[in-house]
Each structure stands twice: as C-alpha cells, then as structure tokens.
Amino acid sequence: MAAPVKILSLGSANGSIRNLFTKIKTIDDKHGKFDFALCVGDFFGKLKEKEDMEDAGDDEISLLLEGKLPAPIECYIMQGENPLPDAVIQKFAKTGGELCKDVFLMSKSGLVTTASGLRIACLGGTFEPSIFSSSESAPGFASPFFSEQTVEKLLSNSLTSTSSAKQKQNYKSLASIQSSSSSSQFVDVLVTNVWPACVTGFSSVPLPSLPSSKIGAAPLDDLCRRLRPRYHFAAGAPDGSKETQPVFWEREPFVWDDDNGNGRASRFISLGVFNGPVPVNGKKQRWFYAFSIEPGSASSTAQKPKNASKNPFTETLPRKRPFQEVQSSQGENYIFGDVRQPVKRTRIENIDGKPPPGYKCRRCDSTEHFINNCPERQKPPEGYVCRICNIAGHLVRDCPSSSQNAVGDTGGRKPKEGYVCRACGNEGGHYLDDCPVVTQRGGGGGGKRGPPREIGPEECWFCLSNPNLAKHLITSIGEECYVTLPKGQIIPTQSAAPENRASSRTSVPGGGHVLIVPITHYPTFNTIPSDLAPPIIEETEKYKLSLRNFYAKHACHPVFFEISRLGARGAKGVHAHIQCVPLPQSLKTEEVEEAFVSQARSQGILFEQDAEEALRLGAGGASYFKVELPDGKKMVHLINPGVPFGIQFGRQVLTDLLGFPSRVDWKTCTLDEEEDRADAEAFKAGFGPFVTWTKNPPQ
Structure with missing residues (x-):
C-alpha cells in the first residue's frame, strides 16, 4: 500500500502570487506538512498591459520566472479562463513546464505522474461552444479556450505519464517507458477550470443562486466518465460566465459500480477565489481544500462512502419540462399544435454567419471569414495553368472538367486510371471502400460507413504507452x-x-x-x-x-x-x-x-x-x-x-x-x-x- 499523499488545493490566485505563497506557508506551518500544492484556475489572472506592468514596479510574474519569488512548497499550476502571459509561454516551451524552482505549469491538456505515483490530469481553459467544435487545431496557452481536440489529446495521452520537464525523465530508457505505461485511463486527480454539466444531478447539497439555469460544459461529462477521477477540482463559475463569481461547493461522493469501475468513489469540489470579493451576504467563499490520497486505483473492496449519492454520469436523471417551455414549443399540430422543429446549428458559424470572437484567418488575418473561405486561398498563383483542362483562371480542384464526381461501377466515386482495388483486383471500377467484397465482410463500403471509431493510445502505432508498440x-x-x-x-x-x-x-x-x-x-x-x-x-x-x-x-x-x-x-x-x-x-x-x-x-x-x-x-x-x-x-x-x-x-x-x-x-x-x-x-x-x-x- 502506497503512503498517503497530503495535498493542499487552492482556488484562482488571479496574479496575487506573493500573497498566495505567504498564505500557503502559513497553512503549511499550521496544518502541514503538505507534499505539494495544487493551484487550480487562474494563477496569473488577466493579461496586463505593458504600462500597467511598468507601474507595478516589481512585476510578480517576472520575479517568479527569474526565481526571485520562491514558492514555500512544490506547486503545480494550470491555465484558467485567461490567456497566459507570453513570458510564461516561452518559459514553458523552453523547459517543458518548470517555470522556476518548485513551480510547475501543467500542459493545457496533459497528465502528470508525481514522484509518489499520483496521476493528475489537467484540462485548462474555458468552454465556448462555437470555438469548441470549430478550432482547426488544439488551442494553446495563448488562447483562453479549449477545443474538441484539446479534450481528445488529454484522453489519448491518459495512458502516458509525462507532462512536465520533471516528468519527462521517465522516458530516458525503454525499460522506464515500459514501467511508466499504465493499463488504465483512470486518474487520481482531475483539475479543470469549468464544471461538468451533469455533476449536480442527484445531489442534495444546495447550489448557489445563479443568474442562469445553465451549469457546466457537456463535453466534460464524457471526460469524467473516461478518466473517473477520485478527486475533481474546478475553479471557475458554475455557469462558466465571467460575470458570475466562483463558489465553494462540495458534492456528495458517488461510486462507479460497473465491472471496470472497481468500486472507486469520486468527489467533486469547486473552489472560491483567493482574496476574492466579499459577496452581498457577507460570506466569503472557501478557496482552499486539504486532503490525503493514496496513489493508484481504489480497491474493489473499498467501502462505499455512507453519504454517497447516485452516479450522475452513469444514471439518467429524469427531467420535467417547465410548463412555459412546453407551451412555447406548441403550435398547430392536431395534438400539440404548430410544433417547431429545432433548428440545426451550423458547426462553426455564429448567427450572423461570421467566425466566433477571437478567430483570425491565418491566410490574410481577416476576422470576417474562415480560412476555407479565404479569397486569397481560392486564387491560383500567377501563371498557374490547370493541368486537367490546360486553362488558366482556376485551381485544379475547381476545374469544371474534373472527373472527381464521376460514378464508379458500384455507385461510389470513380477512381483514377490505373487504380486497382486491393480487395477484388478490379481495375478502375471502384475504390476499396466501395468494393462489394469489403461490404460483404462488414467493412462498410459504398461510402456508407459510420463515423470513424475513436482510436486510443493503446492502438496507436507510435504512442509509447501502447503495450503493443514495437x-x-x-x-x-x-x-x-x-x-x-x-x-x-x-x-x-x-x-x-x-x-x-x-x-x-x-x-x-x-x-x-x-x-x-x-x-x-x-x-x-x-x-x-x-x-x-x-x-x-x-x-x-x-x-x-x-x-x-x-x-x-x-x-x-x-x-x-x-x-x-x-x-x-x-x-x-x-x-x-x-x-x-x-x-x-x-x-x-x-x-x-x-x-x-x-x-x-x-x-x-x-x-x-x-x-x-x-x-x-x-x-x-x-x-x-x-x-x-x-x-x-x-x-x-x-x-x-x-x-x-x-x-x-x-x-x-x-x-x-x-x-x-x-x-x-x-x-x-x-x-x-x-x-x-x-x-x-x-x-x-x-x-x-x-x-x-x-x-x-x-x-
């Protein structure tokens, strides 16, 4: 049995680094000794203008990066809802995460395995639906958002136990690669800035009053199901709004009772802001949480917590539609009236058809269109002649004489001359995906296959965590x-x-x-x-x-x-x-x-x-x-x-x-x-x- 690890988790510091370190030392002296501190949410706060930094005299970020603002204990920090300062990003790129002695910046979507074997997963940034589904690549620290690719990267790397310069030492030999591989995606601790959408389900703990009924981000629900953290800390507002203050909220534990869950219990804790504003009711939100945890997966024989609730991620919560909502959706159907069908949203556009805020075309720097619609991209270079029709004025992909829409002998797209199907040996009639032989074997065919199956690191040919890697x-x-x-x-x-x-x-x-x-x-x-x-x-x-x-x-x-x-x-x-x-x-x-x-x-x-x-x-x-x-x-x-x-x-x-x-x-x-x-x-x-x-x- 591994020795318990004592951790001090903290809410957003918002740039008050010196004061936070002083408070950590006070808590550690009184209640320690802690193995390390886990700083959730915004550690650096909003980006400062250059003039503001000069007025501040001794900028705390610069002092930290120069090693002149020492941390009292080892600290792991993350990105919250704001972009990180350029100096921090450059230091991370240079060192792989070690900003200074005892301060380590976790990747925006990565996994850290501590010296004691504790697995900590991190997803930084905030959730914006239009950007989540539209990003052409995973946003880095310079963006305040995370995307679908950011989440997928965290899941794909959840079998690999390195994320910082300190942890990369695990990959110095083949023997250490094999010993550092994990057979499970499960983690001990998950830190995010936003809440999962369904985490409040089946909970009897009172929730703070919010200006909106929306809570959390739905993409985090699947992340929790896959990682099954024993502790999950969040530091952002429940509804993800910058107008709403983060709150302290500790949910009852819940248990994963299926065959793969091993009876492990999960706990979700939301933390308030360090030195945050005093609410109208005069009650400051609790901003730190101390706990002990033994590294590794919980045993299937672990005793179920007495106050455990149903698992909100595996059980369906019945939902009653408010009368106003039902009434607003009714109309002239012979039973319900004129039922309006939900309008299908475009995947990446706002209501006005323009890119979401912050998007900039990488081709021409315009904020009015996406790169796929960039006029500069559609223009052929000077002197360009289409190789299909030998006429200038259009790219080959736009050639009206192109045969790419021609139909093959099985109803799919017709291959180019010389193409031979590897399944049946047919020449020029159809592609492999459209081959009847493949269809009969259950391979799909005819372009009617379902969405591509998600492939994890255990199946990736090149991930070091794949046990089958050569x-x-x-x-x-x-x-x-x-x-x-x-x-x-x-x-x-x-x-x-x-x-x-x-x-x-x-x-x-x-x-x-x-x-x-x-x-x-x-x-x-x-x-x-x-x-x-x-x-x-x-x-x-x-x-x-x-x-x-x-x-x-x-x-x-x-x-x-x-x-x-x-x-x-x-x-x-x-x-x-x-x-x-x-x-x-x-x-x-x-x-x-x-x-x-x-x-x-x-x-x-x-x-x-x-x-x-x-x-x-x-x-x-x-x-x-x-x-x-x-x-x-x-x-x-x-x-x-x-x-x-x-x-x-x-x-x-x-x-x-x-x-x-x-x-x-x-x-x-x-x-x-x-x-x-x-x-x-x-x-x-x-x-x-x-x-x-x-x-x-x-x-």
Missing part, C-alpha cells in the same frame, strides 16, 4: 522525440537482402530507413499548438542533422518525407512522424527531384511553386505532402480533401528510384523480431556517436 525497433529517445526503425523498411536487410549485397545500393548499418516521432500524441505536426511546438521542431531538426552526418559516413544522403493529413474528425489514431530514407550519394539531388515530379505527374499530383508559402497554408490546418531533398530543397503538395492521395506515394517513388519496386507495400517486407532486433542494434551502434546532443544517446 519498442525493440526504437533506436534513440530524446526530450521531445524518438527515432525508430519502421516495420518493413524500404531498404532490404537480413534475409531480405539481395545475394549480391552491393546491389542494395546503401551500406548504412541496419538499413537506415527510420522515423522521427514526437513523444506526445499529435495527429500531425501542424496540429501542435504554437506555444508547444518550438522544442519539438528544434529536436526534430537536430535528429535530421545527425542522420545527415551519419549517412554521409556511409556515402549516403537522406530524403525526408511527411504526410500531414487530417480527416473529418481530426484523424484520430494518426500520430505525426517524418520518414527518413538513405540514398547513395551517386543519386544526385536532381535525379531524386525528377523522380518525384515524374511520379506526381503520372498520378495527377501537383507540387506547389512556392513550398514555403504552401507550408504556411499547411500551418493553418491544410493537409499536405512534403519532401525534403538531399540538398535541403523542399517540395510540397497541398492535399485537397475531395481528391484521393495515395498514402504510399513517397514510398513508391523511393522504391522505384532504388530499384526495389516490389517493396512498395511495407506489409510484404516485414522481418521476424530477431532480425528486426539485429537491425536496430546495428543502427544504434553506428548512430550513437552522432547524437551526443541528447542526454540519452543510443546504447
């Missing part, structure tokens, strides 16, 4: 990324190598085809929040440089390629990565470029004239395919959502270029585990001297 192929682990050999690499090795070894055309130990993968789960590189991206991009570039130098030792140079593609629901289960393949230096850059251009031309793929401009558009949420040639030149193709793009395009080009056309399908190139291990060990031994910049070079 960890024996990993060759290097850094602070933000890791390098691994893929299954079925392009370069033939071991039993797949040609009898004449010289015909393999490369001499890199272990083959040399590797992937650079961010440790944290992001669907694509352009979905990484801007405030979290710099250290990931920096380490990716370091790995690319190390690979260049390593390959050069073996008379080879690299080609890097990446597919950044989001589906309608954010490409759940896809994990960002960059592929790197060594080519013999006898293959000049011009030959490699021509190979990509030639293959692209034959498949109707167009590389953009300005690669950097195309990548800037990709940063706005567009899908793209990118190649970096041996000399560093970039080639970019923007993937139109309505036009198919073969996921193996990059591999197809390189297998043809190297003379291994039969290796285009990785599944036919896999080796047994013993041979894979031998390749990984050979690569690590050679690659090790070239990654001295990381604290964890391959051994």
